[in-house]
Amino acid sequence: MSQASKKSRPTMHDVAAKAGVSQMTVSRVLRGEGYFSQDVKTRVADAAKALGYIQNRLASVQRGMENPMIGVVLPTLKNTVFIDVLAGINDTLAEVGMRPVFGVSEYSEAEEETLVRDMLSWQPCGLILSGIEHTDGLRRTVAQSGVRVAEIMDVEGDAISASFGISQQAAGAEMARHFIAQGHRRVAYIGSQGGSDLRALKRYTAFKSELEAEGGCITYERIANRASSMPLGRELTAACLSDVTDCDAIYFSNDDLAAGGLMHCLSNKVSVPHGVALAGFNDLPFLSALPQRITTTHTPRYEIGALAARYVAGADDVPAKRHMLLAELVVGDTT
Amino acid sequence: MSQASKKSRPTMHDVAAKAGVSQMTVSRVLRGEGYFSQDVKTRVADAAKALGYIQNRLASVQRGMENPMIGVVLPTLKNTVFIDVLAGINDTLAEVGMRPVFGVSEYSEAEEETLVRDMLSWQPCGLILSGIEHTDGLRRTVAQSGVRVAEIMDVEGDAISASFGISQQAAGAEMARHFIAQGHRRVAYIGSQGGSDLRALKRYTAFKSELEAEGGCITYERIANRASSMPLGRELTAACLSDVTDCDAIYFSNDDLAAGGLMHCLSNKVSVPHGVALAGFNDLPFLSALPQRITTTHTPRYEIGALAARYVAGADDVPAKRHMLLAELVVGDTT
DNA sequence: CGATAACATGTTTACGTAAACATCTGGTCT
DNA sequence: AGACCAGATGTTTACGTAAACATGTTATCG
Known part of the structure; x- marks a missing residue:
């Protein structure tokens, strides 16, 4: 030594x-x-x-200075979406000399509460949480702590102070209208995460009711318990298409699953979108490299992270309110 | 209020x-x-x-307790590989009640040094750095700070104390031997990150010299300045195949690029591997959902992160030494 | 039965920093 | 010329915690 x-x-x-x-x-x-x-x-x-x-920042902060540290709780690292959000958060915080400490809740509200309590012990000056549903304990804890809190991804519900995201309901409903406009009536839904992804659930609920209101119907529904991935999407699509033969289109809870579905169709000579139309969610960059463009909804993930970070970092041009960003429908190839 | x-x-x-x-x-x-x-x-x-x-952990740490916080510096968040590493780090740290603070160096050694200095101001009990090449200033700083340091991904070079990774050279050389065994002699190389990805460079250097030693040759070489992605791989492959007509195989610096290459081939009716063989690196999960399996090298990314985390967290069954994990060749479909 | 140990609690102090509150110059203004 | 202020520096103190060092009170043991 x-x-x-x-x-x-x-x-x-x-x-x-x-x-x-x-x-x-x-x-x-x-x-x-x-x-x-x-x-x-x-x-x-x-x-x-x-x-x-x-x-020694511990001493400075102890003495009353603000701790340039932001606690970030994400539901998972297995979904690229949160990586993009994290990138937005990190880049923005880095600009003002702040750093994220982070934790992964695995979509558990209880775990989220534990993580937040743990992070608050370092006296961070802000928190970024995912989703808008939290335990009462967490709400009480952060209220008492007095730190700035941003909630991301979701804006539909009762926010703590500032929320940054898109309207999941509007996105789901818009996709339903698009399906109807394209003549798809008999629709399958394929999801993952066993229903603990509340945002996917909100999209699906709005999608379904809009679809049914417009004369369509859900002919198949499968929400697997596993984490979302291309292989899973491929597998679930195979199962779906062998179970129901008269389905016009499949709405996937995200692009990973949808891309897996496309791979199944390509390998099994199922024409897309004429045999079956596929739609995902997020507009992940790798979609543009697939042999064929599928329909999806673009989500401003990086921007959500960046904006939330600006808010918790104390930027005074980001007010504490509901920030609803635009999620745009991206129509796939029709050939 | x-x-x-x-x-x-x-x-x-x-x-x-x-x-x-x-x-x-x-x-x-x-x-x-x-x-x-x-x-x-x-x-x-x-x-x-x-x-x-x-x-208030700041007070406890100030008083002499160990800070259950680990500084993590990654070169990028745009590459899934580091996300997997991060997941391994995070999961392992969470098990022992520790949290990562993290920063992204964008493959810059100077930026890494700045980040490390910043993180040390919170008196973390350990650091995880990427790669094994660092500035002298960083080496001096961490030596003086006395915190545990793990270097990940790369084990070839002069480690600070403990390094966790695979042999990039062995992986490159193994792929060259595989190419030769498959009868590929005229090989193209496609990379990204403008050469600042030192690990890719090490693989390529070993690949090239082994290939040439066995009678093969590099007929085309293109290292783009942009970040690695499927679309980039598709684009570079198109350019490559239009530039050189007699190439047997392409070695990509990673799977994203290789998958993009496969997409180009599928869309342009180029048979793989008979028209041109493709090989990537990392064995990312989405490969298994592609219409066709391409050759790659499996890297134990999660394990690298997990092991490094165990070390910096103070596990006494992980000695400070060079930990070389196994990177296994995964042969693609030959149909 | 006195000594010793296990129990059960309190007081003082130090960690490294920065705010608050001093000093002490040498000009400037009226 | 006395007042006043900007420049240039120092001293004391507090932030919240935990180690070190007390100080009792019961059992326990030889």
Whole structure:
């Protein structure tokens, strides 16, 4: 072990001693506060660099400064959507020198509450939560903590303070109208996550009621318990098409599943969309590389993350309110 | 604003007052240390719950406790590989009550150094860095800080203390031997990230020299500056196949690109692997949903993250050494 | 039966930083 | 010339927690 292993890291006092000034002077010089001679500034900077001084933020925050740290709770890392959201969050926070600490709830509200409590112990200045349904305990905890809270993805429901997302209901209903307009009446629905993905459920509910209102019907419904993936979509589509023979179209809860469905159709010479139309959700980038464009709804995932991050970071041009971003229908190839 | 917005969160003193004991008793009871009457335990627990007390870890860490926080620096979030690594890290840390704070370096060593310095200001008990090439400043900084450091993905080079990954060179060379065995001699290479992905470069270098040693040759080489993606792979493959007509096989720096290449071939009636063989890297799950299996190298990404996390979390059964995990060749469909 | 150990609690202090509150110059203004 | 203020620096203190060091009170043991 080197000599540094046991010795604690250099503090402002060490820097001060080396520079021949007081600790307070070091604190001020490093923060660029107050008036100092060029000589002192240089001595402090040199001493800090020579010792490899790194600020101890725990002490600063303890003393009352804001902690540039944001707790982020995502339901899963297995879905690209949340990765995009995370990228938006991270990029935006990085711009203002903040960092995310994060946790994965696996779509469990109880786990989310535990995670939030854990994160609050580091006194972060904000939290970003997924979805808008939370336990009462969590609501009480964050209310008391006084940190800024952003809820993302979903805006339909009772938000804590600011929510950033799209209207899941509008997206589902729009897809139903598109199906009807394309002449699809007999529709199958394929989902994943065993119904714990509340946003997919909201889309589906709105989709179904709009479809039925317009004269269509759901002829098949399958929500698998596994996590969403292309292979799962392929498998479920195979099962669906062998179970029901007269289905015009399949609405998948997301693009992974839909792309898997397309792969099944390609391999089994089922024409898309004439044999069966497929629609997903999210408009993931890899769709554009598939042999054929399928219908989907574009979701502004990165923007949702970025905007939520701006809010919790304290940007004053992002008010605490319901921010409903635009989710646009993307129509697939019809050849 | 509610009355809680200005008032600071309850402390151990508040809990102690409510329970009618001293702050120290609260500290001990909550940590389950020392002996206490059932009565006191109950009173403290009730008071803590009633006030919604949450521990202030900043104070604990400041006082000398270990901070259950790990700084994680990844080169990008645009590559699924790092998401899998992150999942392994997160799951493993969560098991022992630790959380990752993280940053993205965009493949820049300078940015990585900045990020590490920033993270160290929170006194984390460990760091997970990507790759094994780092600036001297970073090496000095982490050495002085005394935190545990794990380097992931890459094991070829001079590690700080513990490295977890696969042999990029062996993977590249193995693929070259596979190409030769399959009769492919004239090979194209398609990469991305403009050469800043040092691991891809190591694979390619080993691949090329092994290929040439066995009588093959590189007839085309294109490393695009953009981030890796299926659409990019499709585009580059189209360009490649229109530029060189006599190429037997294409080695892509990863599966996204290779899958994009496959999509190009499918859409343009180029038979795979007879017209041109395609090989990627990583064995991403979505490959199994494609119409055809392409050759790739399976990388234990999740395991790398999990093992590195175990190490930095302080597991004593993970020694500080070079951990070389197995990367297995996965042969694609030959039909 | 005095000593020792296990129980059950409290007091003081330190961690590293920054706000609040001093000083002490040397000009500037009236 | 006295007042006043910007420049340039230092001292004290508090943030919330837990280790170190008390101080009792009961059992327990030889």
